[in-house]
Amino acid sequence: MFAVAAVTMFLIGCNQQGKDSNGALSSSAAEKVYVAPGEHDEFYAFISGGFSGQMSVYGLPSGRLFKVIPVFSQDAEKAWGYNEETKPMLNTSHGFVPWDDAHHPDISQTNGELDGRFVFINGNNTPRIAKVDLSVFETTEIIEIPNSAGNHSSAFVTENTEYVVAGTRFSVPIPQRDMPIKEYKGNFKGSLSFISVDPEDGGMDLSFQILMPGFDYDLAHPGRGASHGWMFFSTYNSEESHTLMEVNASQNDKDFIAAVNWKKAEEYIKEGKFRTMPANYAHNVYDESTHTATSTMKKEVRILDAAELPGLVYLLPTPKSPHGCDVDPTGEYIVGNGKLSSDLTVHSFTKMIDAIENERFDGEAYGIPILSFEDVLAGSVKQAGLGPLHTEFDGKGNGYTTFFISSEVVKWKVGTWEVVDRQPCYYSVGHLMIPGGNSRKPFGKYVVAMNKITKDRYLPTGPEVTQSAQLYDISGEKMELLLDFPTVGEPHYAAGIAADIVKERSKKIYSLEENKHKYATTSDADVRVERNGKEVHVYMTMIRSHFNPDNIEGIKVGDKVYFHVTNLEQDYDVPHGVSMIGANTSELLIMPGQTETFVWEPKQVGVWPFYCTDFCSALHQEMQGYVRVSPASSDLDLSWSLGED
Amino acid sequence: MKKKAKILMFAGALLPLLLFVFPLWKITLEAPQYPTPLGMFIHINDFTDANPHDIKNINLMNHYVGMKYIPEAIPEFKIFPAGILITTIIGLLIAWKANHKWYLYWFILMVILSSAGLYDFYLWEHDYGHDLDPKAIMKFTNPDGSVMGFQPPLFGTKDILNFKAHSYPQLGAYSLGLGMGLSLFGYLLVRKENKKLKTA
Numbered sequence: 134m135f136a137v138a139a140v141t142m143f144l145i146g147c148n149q150q151g152k153d154s155n156g157a158l159s160s161s162a163a164e165k166v167y168v169a170p171g172e173h174d175e176f177y178a179f180i181s182g183g184f185s186g187q188m189s190v191y192g193l194p195s196g197r198l199f200k201v202i203p204v205f206s207q208d209a210e211k212a213w214g215y216n217e218e219t220k221p222m223l224n225t226s227h228g229f230v231p232w233d234d235a236h237h238p239d240i241s242q243t244n245g246e247l248d249g250r251f252v253f254i255n256g257n258n259t260p261r262i263a264k265v266d267l268s269v270f271e272t273t274e275i276i277e278i279p280n281s282a283g284n285h286s287s288a289f290v291t292e293n294t295e296y297v298v299a300g301t302r303f304s305v306p307i308p309q310r311d312m313p314i315k316e317y318k319g320n321f322k323g324s325l326s327f328i329s330v331d332p333e334d335g336g337m338d339l340s341f342q343i344l345m346p347g348f349d350y351d352l353a354h355p356g357r358g359a360s361h362g363w364m365f366f367s368t369y370n371s372e373e374s375h376t377l378m379e380v381n382a383s384q385n386d387k388d389f390i391a392a393v394n395w396k397k398a399e400e401y402i403k404e405g406k407f408r409t410m411p412a413n414y415a416h417n418v419y420d421e422s423t424h425t426a427t428s429t430m431k432k433e434v435r436i437l438d439a440a441e442l443p444g445l446v447y448l449l450p451t452p453k454s455p456h457g458c459d460v461d462p463t464g465e466y467i468v469g470n471g472k473l474s475s476d477l478t479v480h481s482f483t484k485m486i487d488a489i490e491n492e493r494f495d496g497e498a499y500g501i502p503i504l505s506f507e508d509v510l511a512g513s514v515k516q517a518g519l520g521p522l523h524t525e526f527d528g529k530g531n532g533y534t535t536f537f538i539s540s541e542v543v544k545w546k547v548g549t550w551e552v553v554d555r556q557p558c559y560y561s562v563g564h565l566m567i568p569g570g571n572s573r574k575p576f577g578k579y580v581v582a583m584n585k586i587t588k589d590r591y592l593p594t595g596p597e598v599t600q601s602a603q604l605y606d607i608s609g610e611k612m613e614l615l616l617d618f619p620t621v622g623e624p625h626y627a628a629g630i631a632a633d634i635v636k637e638r639s640k641k642i643y644s645l646e647e648n649k650h651k652y653a654t655t656s657d658a659d660v661r662v663e664r665n666g667k668e669v670h671v672y673m674t675m676i677r678s679h680f681n682p683d684n685i686e687g688i689k690v691g692d693k694v695y696f697h698v699t700n701l702e703q704d705y706d707v708p709h710g711v712s713m714i715g716a717n718t719s720e721l722l723i724m725p726g727q728t729e730t731f732v733w734e735p736k737q738v739g740v741w742p743f744y745c746t747d748f749c750s751a752l753h754q755e756m757q758g759y760v761r762v763s764p765a766s767s768d769l770d771l772s773w774s775l776g777e778d
Numbered sequence: 779m780k781k782k783a784k785i786l787m788f789a790g791a792l793l794p795l796l797l798f799v800f801p802l803w804k805i806t807l808e809a810p811q812y813p814t815p816l817g818m819f820i821h822i823n824d825f826t827d828a829n830p831h832d833i834k835n836i837n838l839m840n841h842y843v844g845m846k847y848i849p850e851a852i853p854e855f856k857i858f859p860a861g862i863l864i865t866t867i868i869g870l871l872i873a874w875k876a877n878h879k880w881y882l883y884w885f886i887l888m889v890i891l892s893s894a895g896l897y898d899f900y901l902w903e904h905d906y907g908h909d910l911d912p913k914a915i916m917k918f919t920n921p922d923g924s925v926m927g928f929q930p931p932l933f934g935t936k937d938i939l940n941f942k943a944h945s946y947p948q949l950g951a952y953s954l955g956l957g958m959g960l961s962l963f964g965y966l967l968v969r970k971e972n973k974k975l976k977t978a
Contacts, residue, residue: 642831677838703831704838705814751842752915 165606166616168195173636176568176629178581179238179252179265180602182206183623186233188254188265193568193579193629194604196618204263204272205233205256209719213272216721217695217730218650219419221428225259225277226413234258236625237287237352241294241330245357245573249634251335253288253297260284262299262328264337266421268640273421276337277414279434280307280324286353286458289571290330292361296340296395299326300350300366304373307344308410317375319499321347325366327395339414341402341435343393343445346499347373349382350391352457352523357573358464360482362396365467367451367458371498382454383473387506389448389498390458390469392485397444398437406442407435422649424728440500447489448498449480450506457523457564461532461547462573466511470521470534477521477534479550481511512550517543522563523626525570527577527607535562535582542582542605544612556612558603560586567607568629576631580605580612583624590617600624641705643726650728652697657681662773669694669771675709675723676701677750679775680743683758687771690735690764696721696743699728709756710746720746735762779971784873786964787881791869793957794862794888797822800949803899804828805930807836808942818848819948820899822858825850843928843939844914845906854898861891869961878968885962892954896932903929 168174174192181188186206190199207214207223214223214231223229233256241251252265260278265271278284278299286300304321306312312320323345329338349370356363371388374381401407412434419426439446453471455478460467467485469478488494488508495505518536525533531553534543540561544554562582569575582603591599599619606613645655654660654672660681663670669692674681680698688694700709702725712720716733723729735741745756763769801819806828808815816836817828825848827833837847865888872880907929910917918926918939930936930943937943947955 702838704835 162606162613162615166194166196166604168192168197174632176576176579177632177635178566178568178602178627178629179240179254180581180583180620180627181235181238181254181623181625182621183236183600183625184234185622186235186256187621188235188238188252189621190270191602191618192632193581194615196602196604196616198618198621200270201621202265202270202272204254204265205230205235205261205275207231207719210722212719212721212729212731215719215731217732218425218728221426222272222275222417222419224415224417224428225261226279226415226430227259230259232258233261235263235622236285237289238626238628239289239297239571240628240630241335242290242292242572243294245292245361247569247572247574247630247634248294249630249638251294251330252628253290255284255287255299257284257302260299260301262288262297262337264330264335266335267635268638269421270639271419273419274335274337275415275417276328276339277416278326278328278339279412279414280305280322280342280410281326283349286325286350286366289353289355289364291355291364291395292357292573294330294332296327296329296364297337298353298355298364298366299328300353301325302349302351304345304347304349304370308412314375317347318373319347321373321375323348323350325350325364325391325393327398336418337416339431339434341398341407341437343398344436344438344440345391345446346371346439346501348388351455354458354460354467354571356460356464356482357462360460360464360467362394363482364393364395365458365460366391366393367455367469369454369456387450387452388454389503390451390455390467390480391501392447392449392467394445397442401437401442401445402435407437409433410436420649421643422647424643424648424650424653444489446501447485448501448503449485449509450495450503451478451480452476457521459524459526459532459571461526462528462575464573466547468524468532468534470523472520472522472537474521475516475519477514477517477524477532477545477550479511479513480509484511485509512548514543514545514550514552517545517552518555523565525565525567525580526575527567527580528569528575529577531577531607533565533567533580533607533612535565537561537563537585542580542612544607554611556605556614558582558584559590559601559617560584560588562603563624564626566627566629568631571628576629578606578608579615579629580607581627581629583620583627585623587619591619602627642703643724645699645701645703645726648699648726648728650697650699652695652730653728654697654699655701657701660773660775662687662771664771667692671696671698671773673698674701675699675711675745675756677707678745678752678756680711680745680756680758681775682773683775684761684777685758685771685773686761686763687769688735688760688762689767689769690738690762692735694733694735694760695730696733697728697730698723700725702726707749708747709749711743712746713743713760714741722747735760738762738764780878780968783878783881783964783968786960786967787873787884788870790881790957790960790964791866791873791884793960794954795866796953797862797950798859800953801826802948802950802954804944804946804948806944807839808944809940821950822862823855839941840928842915843918844911844916845928846909846911848906852902854895854902858895861895865891869957878965881961881965881968885958885965888954888958888961892958900932903932 176193203213260281281301283302285302370382451469453474455469457470520538803820
């Protein structure tokens with residue numbers, strides 16, 4: 134027995150030596166990510182879907198996918214953007230936009246710590262900010278950002294969720310107008326938007342925008358602790374180039390981190406130092422009691438001009454087109470991840486304030502003071518890797534930075550700036566995420582690296598292969614790669630939080646009594662079909678395992694039939710679906726107590742079935758019904774029934 | 779000692795009033811897909827959910843095998859409270875005026891009435907479990923070929939198809955039982971003392 138064990142150990146030992154250092158996942162790594170059946174993960178990770186437009190919800194450390202929350206893209210699975218209730222959520226000043234590029238989720242905070250109420254995420258392409266309510270894990274609000282293009286340096290929240298910020302990546306003419314592209318320099322402008330969040334109900338409102346020089350505003354993070362009241366934005370293209378940007382926007386040795394004093398901005402707003410600019414942007418709100426979204430067009434925005442208002446913005450020279458702009462948990466250090474450099478630049482908030490107070494400026498850009506690089510520099514992490522992109526912190530005095538070009542995560546010490554450890558990523562890592570990493574109190578147990586390229590890491594799936602996340606244990610001195618797991622779309626960034634903060638608040642059902650949907654049918658007594666000219670409204674209910682009514686006659690070719698379907702269930706995890714043959718829309722997936730609506734325009738005479746699309750019960754297959762469609766000229770009256778022979 | 783017995787009788791007569799506050803009985807249904815079991819409290823004047831919507835969900839389960847919906851109200855909801863009120867008044871009168879033998883009579887009355895109540899409950903359960911809709915979606919038969927019933931146990935635990943059903947008394951029932959016990963105890967105390975006096 135012992136001999137067998139010894140030989141086995143020997144073989145395993147040999148086997149491990151034979152592999153390269155990354156491939157040998159020790160059994161302890163497997164144990165660390167194993168979450169037994171029926172057990173819960175320790176953390177939620179909200180990972181952006183990038184070009185999928187959505188946000189996915191994973192468990193850590195298992196890497197299991199729980200849900201893809203539809204945000205900016207139509208989702209036929211959940212009828213998001215297909216049913217009548219959620220179509221207004223995707224309305225913009227450009228009309229209905231069924232897709233976006235979702236980049237940076239951030240969780241709401243109270244006193245600098247994650248409170249787990251909301252996740253905010255930006256739409257990059259048609260500038261928007263969405264709010265996901267973590268009591269229901271649904272998108273409940275989307276606000277469009279005017280005077281912006283490429284809404285990239287967002288959606289980052291301040292320490293008490295006073296604001297969500299949204300900085301423009303592409304500078305544009307503000308206001309938009311017909312002008313030659315060549316006249317970019319000095320004429321195009323950037324805007325940094327501050328969206329206030331109501332402390333009670335989380336309602337968003339575009340409070341003000343700061344007008345900035347025509348740079349590209351890439352990423353942002355808020356001050357915290359002593360630096361609370363400031364927001365830091367990285368910039369590139371301080372060259373103000375408009376073509377062949379890969380070359381022309383990479384000429385200056387240093388670009389800037391823009392330090393914005395938003396408390397000062399509030400003072401200027403109070404003093405009336407803003408100008409009101411006409412605008413046109415959509416504000417879309419989903420009401421949980423009516424289960425219905427409304428879209429309102431807003432017509433103006435308050436502008437603060439950074440060039441004219443002293444003390445509002447300062448520019449911190451930062452080498453080599455910085456991408457990530459990250460603030461450590463104490464709020465003292467602001468890290469510029471100069472993506473074309475091999476060093477990390479760390480600015481000191483204390484030094485910055487000192488330089489500002491003593492007015493030690495090194496010139497200005499469009500009226501905005503530039504501080505001298507040496508005056509604000511806290512230190513730099515030298516030769517740490519190639520192409521630093523983004524840094525997060527473990528709350529134990531260490532920073533973790535991703536290097537895109539050298540494809541690795543590098544751990545370094547805050548204050549001494551020495552590199553402690555490095556681990557390879559497979560491959561080309563973008564952002565990384567430590568749960569609570571953008572807060573005063575990170576949960577420094579794991580880091581998730583989000584990779585752009587996987588090549589051979591998974592079973593091949595044709596030319597398009599998955600992008601990937603990698604989980605590292607950072608509880609020890611050295612990082613340890615524990616797990617690869619595939620992601621939805623492109624995982625640009627993520628936000629993580631201890632599951633305990635969120636899971637108790639997760640709603641189980643919608644109360645039928647609180648259903649205030651205009652077309653709700655909360656009792657079988659109210660089931661009916663009504664005609665109003667060519668418009669027909671079906672007030673239908675569903676419960677295990679039937680629709681009421683399930684036979685409808687008197688519908689005619691050319692009618693526009695609204696099926697308003699209410700799920701009468703009040704039990705956890707008993708959704709029903711419904712779909713009609715030939716309907717030019719998606720199914721509905723209706724949660725207990727909820728009402729949703731789809732439209733069907735019958736084009737052919739006949740008797741057409743509909744059925745439940747979510748396997749709800751033992752009699753799911755029997756959950757079906759018929760609609761009789763008569764010719765347009767028919768004078769058959771509407772009738773409906775359930776269970777009549 | 780007689781004073782002590784009198785106090786016991788008073789307490790005994792009052793305790794059943796707790797039935798207006800606490801449930802009499804609870805039926806719990808466990809199944810794998812119900813990590814939080816379904817449950818129903820039986821009060822002397824009401825059926826209530828153990829967790830929100832449990833009764834609705836029990837009805838939904840039961841309709842597959844053709845069981846009737848649990849009614850909103852049953853005649854017993856009027857009879858039981860009246861019975862409790864009347865017997866309490868009688869008990870209080872006995873405690874106030876009557877001699878200890880009446881403690882025993884009250885106890886016997888309560889035993890008879892409680893047994894009648896339990897029997898009534900059994901009959902309702904039996905009917906609920908056996909009077910099935912002939913158009914029931916699923917029909918099950920016992921090994922002997924008879925139609926399977928779904929009567930929950932009167933007391934204890936029983937497997938019914940995929941459910942494990944538990945049926946146990948609650949604080950209200952315990953209060954009633956304790957009240958009855960106190961009246962009997964009061965009677966015995968006095969009897970013992972009387973015997974002592976006689977032999978002395």
